[in-house]
């Protein structure tokens with residue numbers, strides 16, 4: 617009979633999963649990203665998690681985050697100027713998903729987290745939503761205000777939302793950045809009215825760029841992105857955090873991203889299920 621002490625030595629360490637909030641024995645999946653970031657998997661929610669980022673200085677994270685923020689800002693700037701000059705924001709797939717969730721939302725109060733300069737906010741307002749953009753970037757929010765949008769600054773990356781204040785909460789490409797996902801989802805859940813809707817998108821862990829090698833672009837790798845979801849794991853994480861009717865899906869129809877042969881072939885690969893699309897989308901209800 618092994619002594620209790622030797623048995624303890626063999627037991628993997630149980631910790632509370634920062635994504636699903638369950639007591640979990642997270643195990644290595646044998647991948648180390650960019651030579652520095654080992655990936656773990658939670659057996660409770662199946663989410664792939666970056667390890668060892670927690671000991672990094674906040675400064676490194678902030679620098680990387682700022683770099684990514686700048687790139688994103690550059691991408692949005694042209695679109696922003698077009699709108700200021702009277703043009704229409706062009707986010708057809710996001711608008712289609714909004715039209716879909718409008719059918720199940722009882723009211724028209726929306727919070728977007730990470731709404732940036734307010735492109736999606738402008739679409740929301742044009743569709744009759746009472747919209748507020750919560751973002752960490754003061755610069756982005758000053759532009760959103762120029763578009764006439766209501767804004768709230770997220771300070772020190774800590775969010776606080778008024779309880780029962782939203783019929784819909786939207787996060788486009790945000791959840792993969794958040795360390796304490798479970799705590800964050802709790803705040804979001806409490807901010808929603810009963811049966812309120814959470815609409816999100818996040819990178820798909822099965823996207824080719826993540827599966828091809830362990831060298832990832834800095835903006836999509838730890839410590840910038842720290843959680844990597846599949847359809848299965850995002851559904852489980854939402855369920856374990858008190859959301860129901862979780863519909864997690866990929867988009868199969870894309871327009872060619874470039875005129876190159878590869879750019880033309882990729883949408884066909886998504887359609888024929890030869891390659892996993894890059895993004896997951898989810899629509900959930902507050903239980």
Ligand SMILES: [Zn+2]
Pocket residue numbers: 633634635636637638640658659660661662663
């Ligand atoms: Zn978990």
